[in-house]
Amino acid sequence: MTTGSIDLVAGRACGGCTVCCSVMAIDKPDIQKEAGVPCRHCAQGCAIYAARPQLCRDYHCGWRQLPMLDESWRPDRSGVFVEVESLEGETTITLVLIGNPLKTVRQPWFQDFVITGVRGHVPLQLGITGPPGHQGAALPLNTSEMFEAAGVSRAKVKELLEKELKRLSAHDFPRRVIANTGHDFGAPG
Numbered sequence: 759m760t761t762g763s764i765d766l767v768a769g770r771a772c773g774g775c776t777v778c779c780s781v782m783a784i785d786k787p788d789i790q791k792e793a794g795v796p797c798r799h800c801a802q803g804c805a806i807y808a809a810r811p812q813l814c815r816d817y818h819c820g821w822r823q824l825p826m827l828d829e830s831w832r833p834d835r836s837g838v839f840v841e842v843e844s845l846e847g848e849t850t851i852t853l854v855l856i857g858n859p860l861k862t863v864r865q866p867w868f869q870d871f872v873i874t875g876v877r878g879h880v881p882l883q884l885g886i887t888g889p890p891g892h893q894g895a896a897l898p899l900n901t902s903e904m905f906e907a908a909g910v911s912r913a914k915v916k917e918l919l920e921k922e923l924k925r926l927s928a929h930d931f932p933r934r935v936i937a938n939t940g941h942d943f944g945a946p947g
Contacts, residue, residue, distance in 0.1 A: 766818055767825050776800050777833035778819055781856060781887055784943070785936045789813055793934055794890030795944040820851060830867070837862045841885075851875065852896055854885040855923070863919040866912060873908040873915055876900055884922050888931030895929040897922050 779800040783793035789811055791797055799805045804814075820840025821831050833839045837857035843850055853872075855862050862868055863884075875882045876899060885896035899922070907914035 766822050770822055772822070773832070774803060775832050775834040776803060777839050777856060778817060779804065781839050781854065783893075783934050783936075784813065785934075785938050786813055787938050787941070789941050789943050790936050790938050791943040792891040792936065793894065794887055794892070797943045798945050799943065824851075838868070845881070848881055850881040850883060852883040852885045854887060854894065854896075856887060859886055859923055859927075860920070863923055864916060869912045869915045869919065872899060872904070872919065873912065876904050876908045884919065884926065886923070886926045886929075888929075888934075891933060892931040893934045895926050895931065897926060 776796075780794065780796040782791070784791045797804075799810075804810055819833060820842040821827050821833060823842055824840065827840065830836060831838065831840065833856065837855060837859075839854040839856050841852040841854060843852065853868075872882065874880075879900070882899040883896040884899050885894055887894045904915070904918055907918050
């Protein structure tokens with residue numbers, strides 16, 4: 759996805775947030791970095807921001823793209839790294855929990871977002887990161903059970919979110935194999 763193909767929320771900037779600089783895995787010919795490992799140029803912001811690679815210039819998390827997410831949803835503030843991607847021809851929003859996932863799914867603002875999305879038939883996934891160097895995991899939230907809960911109560915949605923988080927946490931996170939070489943941006947070891 760390139761900057762030209764998406765609309766960004768006017769006036770919204772990353773500021774001091776550098777979550778994408780550590781959470782994401784990158785396996786491209788010009789950059790390689792393990793998931794969960796900070797970029798070597800990330801130190802209270804990007805040390806090479808003016809000359810950062812095009813791949814970094816072109817990437818924008820869901821918080822930068824989705825106007826319905828207010829300032830409190832900035833990933834370093836909310837504990838939620840929102841990814842917007844096209845899966846099987848449909849735009850899907852993945853809510854990747856970072857920091858304290860259990861605390862996040864217990865927040866009314868998070869539950870309300872899920873309720874609104876599920877009721878509105880917005881394809882949602884709940885995700886968590888794996889250990890450094892491993893793949894994360896995600897589960898769909900648009901299930902009949904969640905749709906029913908969204909019509910009943912926030913408490914029922916919270917219960918289901920906790921159940922799904924427990925399932926995700928038990929996942930056997932496979933090691934991510936980086937295929938490209940020569941441009942390791944991971945933190946120096």
